Amino acid sequence: MAINMKLWCVNQDTSLKELPESSLEAESILEDWIAKDPSLLGMELLIIGRQATTKFGGRVDLLAIDRQGDITIIELKRDKTPREIVAQVLDYASWIRDLTYKDLDAITINYLKKDLSSCFIEYFDEAIPLNINVNHKMLIVASEFDDSSQRIVEYLSEEYQVNINAVFFSVFSDNKEKFIGRAWLMDPENVQEKAESRKQAPWTGFWFVNVGEGRHRNWEDNVKYGYIGAGQNSKYSDPLQKLKEGDNIFAYMAGLGYVGFGVVYKPAQMVKDFVINESGKTLLDLPLKAPNVSENCDDPELSEWAVGVNWKKTFNRNDARTFKGVFANQNIVCKLRHKPTIDFLRTQFEIND
Numbered sequence: 001m002a003i004n005m006k007l008w009c010v011n012q013d014t015s016l017k018e019l020p021e022s023s024l025e026a027e028s029i030l031e032d033w034i035a036k037d038p039s040l041l042g043m044e045l046l047i048i049g050r051q052a053t054t055k056f057g058g059r060v061d062l063l064a065i066d067r068q069g070d071i072t073i074i075e076l077k078r079d080k081t082p083r084e085i086v087a088q089v090l091d092y093a094s095w096i097r098d099l100t101y102k103d104l105d106a107i108t109i110n111y112l113k114k115d116l117s118s119c120f121i122e123y124f125d126e127a128i129p130l131n132i133n134v135n136h137k138m139l140i141v142a143s144e145f146d147d148s149s150q151r152i153v154e155y156l157s158e159e160y161q162v163n164i165n166a167v168f169f170s171v172f173s174d175n176k177e178k179f180i181g182r183a184w185l186m187d188p189e190n191v192q193e194k195a196e197s198r199k200q201a202p203w204t205g206f207w208f209v210n211v212g213e214g215r216h217r218n219w220e221d222n223v224k225y226g227y228i229g230a231g232q233n234s235k236y237s238d239p240l241q242k243l244k245e246g247d248n249i250f251a252y253m254a255g256l257g258y259v260g261f262g263v264v265y266k267p268a269q270m271v272k273d274f275v276i277n278e279s280g281k282t283l284l285d286l287p288l289k290a291p292n293v294s295e296n297c298d299d300p301e302l303s304e305w306a307v308g309v310n311w312k313k314t315f316n317r318n319d320a321r322t323f324k325g326v327f328a329n330q331n332i333v334c335k336l337r338h339k340p341t342i343d344f345l346r347t348q349f350e351i352n353d
Helices: 028-036 082-096 101-112 116-124 147-160 188-197 219-225 234-242 339-348
Strands: 008-010 016-018 045-053 059-066 071-076 136-142 164-173 178-184 206-210 227-231 248-253 257-270 304-314 333-335
Touching: 028 045, 028 059, 028 071, 028 136, 045 101, 045 116, 071 082, 082 136, 082 147, 082 164, 101 116, 136 147, 147 164, 147 188, 164 188, 219 227, 219 248, 219 257, 219 304, 227 234, 234 257, 234 304, 234 333, 257 339
Parallel strands: 071 136, 136 164, 206 248
Antiparallel strands: 008 016, 045 059, 059 071, 164 178, 206 333, 227 304, 248 257, 257 304
16 A cells, blocks of 8 residues: 555644645655755765766765765655666665775765765764775655555565665645655664664664763763763764663773663653652752753753663773773664673673573
8 A cells, every 4th residue: 555644734723624735846856855954864864975877877866874884875766667766776786785985985075075084074073984885775765655666665675674665755735835744664773673684693682872971971970870861963862762761771981991781761851851760850950070961951952861771880981891892883872782792791790681
């Protein structure tokens, strides 16, 4: 069954009025929008190429890189048939998988007029990973999606764990303004999880969490008051939403090692609303070592957010636990799968089950 999006307006008397669907003048407009602001896709991506030419003579609508250094192919359906669009995006993926850093750097320079490393630092505010293009994703964008396209994409993802998905945009009008809505064919995280399961060890249930230090956060505060935090931009605080009550986490401090193991007892909240246990006090009522935790505290996009953690065992920053080859990356939160790291941490933090 083809996906059909509806949108309603809530009237002053709380009754609902369905907004009529409007037309999008051309799907090429979608490409312009995404090229200008890829957050429309709900993904943190840096567009590094547009109409990039493959060695087979094709042209990729948009090419993007994420914080982990993985590449995403973004292809608009336009008037292509299901077989055409799926075959095309798979063909592009066969080209992408062999691209080196030098190849991607050349594509970036051609489109952004700067080298890949500089663009990555400017966009993500951190250095580009040592290994890039380890994995890649395929994303089909459309203003509408037919039954056949849906069946093919779902089959590839569910049966063969191919990292392929589709997102469609619908336009609505109330005679004064136009509105655009977005819907995914499949949950992007589920698609990612299935694709990774082909190459990675099964997830053991442990989460990796980066705990930074600076004006807005401090490890001693984390330990004393039982929380972890991130913020000053939603791209840093949003990953905290992945953590649910009962989740097991390992806290990692960049450049030092692992400093804590604990269990989540409270999901992410803005710091102004985060109450410490039975005290009735919020984090902002307490004497914190980090001097600027309250900065932007009324803005959900920029505020610091906190997740409550019952720490089972912690180390100070000077006694962080690590070894050569230990798992670490730039993610704020991610699933920990690296068996040597897990085995090491089980011993260091005295975890028996």
